[in-house]
Amino acid sequence: MFSQIIHSSRRISGHIMTLFLFTKSDVLTVILPMTLFALAAAPHLQLANIPHTIIWIWMHILKHDISNQIQDPEEDRRNKPNRPLPAGRITIHNAACVRWLLVPVCLAFSAKYGRLAFASSACLEALSIWYNNFGGDKAGLSKNLLTAAGYGCMEVGAIIVAGSSPCIDSIGARAITFSCAVFATTLHAQDFKDEEGDRSTGRRTLVTLFPTFARMSMMIGIPLWSFCLSRLWKVDYICSAAFVAYGIIVGARFVVYKTASADKQSCKLYSLWFTIAHLLPGYWRFFYST
DSSP states (O other): OOOHHHHHHHHHHEEEEEEEHHGGGGGIIHHHHHHHHHHHHHHHHHGGGGGHHHHHHHHHHHHHHHHTTTTTTHHHHOTTTTTTTTSSSOOHHHHHHHHHHHHHHHHHHHHEEEOOHHHHHHHHHHHHHHHHSSSTTTSSSHHHHHHHHHHHHHHHHHHHBBBBBSSSHHHHHHHEEEEEHHHHHHGGGGGGGGGHHHHHHHHHHHHHHHHHHHHHHHHHHHHHHHHHHHHHHHHHHHHHHHHHEEEHHHHHHHOOOOOOHHHHHHHHHHHHHHHHHHHHHHHHHHHHOO
């Protein structure tokens, strides 16, 4: 019996690891900044809801990532062999079953927190289908717009789950609006590290179509957004200067260092910048909210 328990535990842990590997690449780029954003922007944060918020975000990311990764497993076999499908941890059929099983689970989980959370979950599913099943990820403009829209929907749901109110106040709405704008205009920072794979599959992104412009937009956009966000959330001058200086460094890296390994490092630094930007609404709430 003891050996059976150990065997069952290993199988369960293996399944959990498989699910985690679907979302591993999004931990620093989406899950962490999204969680911190929800905690910072929620008008009435409930500490007891923090685990719920993390689970809600992760489940929706998992659903989208599985849907995305079952579209072209051969691409991952060439470029990202450690993902669950190319690694042979799960079949495409079983992954698709998990993906569609998560739809009612996510909707039911969201309904617990009110109509707006439910609506955000439903909109996320619609955008995910458009993105993955109807070619929304194939063109740079539609990819950026759909991703930003999905990000905004997820922020709405995450804020509601994190707080005690089924509604979002004006500060939360402002935070979501500017977060989506920042994401829409800088998210191609994540495409540089995948440029070779995108070119091989014919995927048209801003990076593959206009590589010079894409890199210059990083050098200009990240410092500019750093300054604008610092002023928007009334960050003190010392912290503002540090944030802008870091933005200049991150943006300049995309222009100065252009190798694949350098782009991966630049993406990590961008993720940190993006995470810090997501904390700024919390700065305003702490120092200025009455």
